Amino acid sequence: MLKQVIDYISPTDLGEAVALLRQFPGEAALVGGGLDLSWRPRKQARVLIGLDRLALTYQECREEGLAIGATTTLLQIIESPLLVKYLGGFLPRVLNHVATPLLHGMITIGGALVRAYPWADLPCLFLGLEAQVILYDGADRLLSLADYYADRSLRGADGPLLREVLLPTLAGSRIAYQRFTRTAVDIPLLNQLLRIRWEGSRVAEAFVWLGARPGAARRVAEVETLLVGSSLTGEECEQAVGRMREQAEVESDLRLSADYRRHLAGVLLRRNLEEVADAA
Ligand SMILES: Cc1cc2nc3c(=O)[nH]c(=O)nc-3n(C[C@H](O)[C@H](O)[C@H](O)COP(=O)(O)OP(=O)(O)OC[C@H]3O[C@@H](n4cnc5c(N)ncnc54)[C@H](O)[C@@H]3O)c2cc1C
Structure with a gap:
């Protein structure tokens, strides 16, 4: 299935992940849940860079809103006590009906937002929530999800890495x-x-x-x-x-x-x- 892959590397910090992308230009792929990469393998991806050891699985309440780390899965959002309080539990309620229960534990928020299929739920949901994203390519860059999608070059094989999603409180x-x-x-x-x-x-x-x-x-x-x-x-x-x-x-x-x-x-x-x- 992934015959062309010669290595799977799990960096432990963001700098190392970005250095690996630069070391294998056009030949590496970041792996969130890996569902999409195994379903539709990239022919040119010889090196897979796992995001699982980067400590990007979290949900945090901050002054500016709710922060969700890129490797947080749909299941972790569905079961999150924090997200149950956000907009009356809107996200857990909706995500429970997205894809299938078995896939909830695989699909990551980062992988779904970066892949952004033209039929997908996640882009519409997070655009409607006025989400912002933090991209990392050696330094952090904060921009709205709408601007992220407007610039196609930001979703190329060589990064940047989507590190975090920020949701405003949208009170009222x-x-x-x-x-x-x-x-x-x-x-x-x-x-x-x-x-x-x-x-x-x-x-x-x-x-x-x-x-x-x-x-x-x-x-x-x-x-x-x-x-x-x-x-x-x-x-x-x-x-x-x-x-x-x-x-x-x-x-x-x-x-x-x-x-x-x-x-x-x-x-x-x-x-x-x-x-x-x-x-x-
Ligand atoms: C059977 C099936 C049913 C589905 N049903 C639905 C549905 O109902 N609704 C819906 O919205 N979607 C659905 N999806 C789509 C699913 O959300 C995407 O395939 C999603 O990309 C899977 O997430 P992942 O974390 O496994 O991605 P991965 O396979 O890990 O990655 C996908 C792409 O994003 C890149 N990437 C991953 N994480 C990052 C990151 N943090 N920063 C930068 N790049 C990154 C990878 O390099 C790759 O190119 C379905 C998919 C399948 C296979």
Whole structure:
């Protein structure tokens, strides 16, 4: 399966990991959970650099928000007492339905965010949470996840290494996420995150992210604009659903037609709106 691999090295500090990437330019791969690398091996990767001894498996509450180390697995997030308190346990609840229970112990947050399949859940979820990432290539660099995805060169085989994910507290936010799949353990054919902040009885801020379009998750600004200032009455929600169907930037692929995705985008928005309105 990984016939071309000649060595697996487990560095014990970040500097050593980066030095190894430089020692084998274009021929090394960082290993988080290793699920993706074993599923779709990189032909050119002759040296695997394990991240397992870098002490990057943690969740910490800090003044600026919640920090999650890159090698933290989905299972560790699902079972985390800290994350159960963050936004009403939003992440553990959603991640419990992502991939399969057996894979939860393998998939790392770093591996999933770096790989970022066009159908994946994690990018849409963490973009919707306004995540920031800390990259390391000899020095730390903090940038928003959105900026990280905007610069393709940052996800190349030679690094940088994604060291940590930072989530802002988002106090006062209501959040909901829907994913449409063919079976309970399937990859999403469309996913959508809605986050709003109320002021009194009206929506002060709204963020709508649509992912697995298929393609990188994108905000749907026209729907956000319509939601701001509304009280999420039945009529206002239906208007937003209609706007979503008009504006959703979706395409056809072998799994689903663009027309059906457009219809679904409205259905997912209605469910998300119901959820945030109930929570309020
Ligand atoms: C059967 C199956 C079902 C799946 N279902 C879902 C799903 O429902 N939703 C979803 O969102 N995803 C799903 N995935 C995708 C999964 O999240 C990705 O494959 C993810 O990359 C696996 O994480 P990993 O830690 O094992 O990655 P790895 O295999 O370790 O790494 C993936 C890539 O990222 C690089 N990398 C890893 N860690 C770092 C780091 N810290 N810094 C820099 N580069 C790094 C590696 O070099 C490699 O190129 C599924 C995958 C499979 C195989």
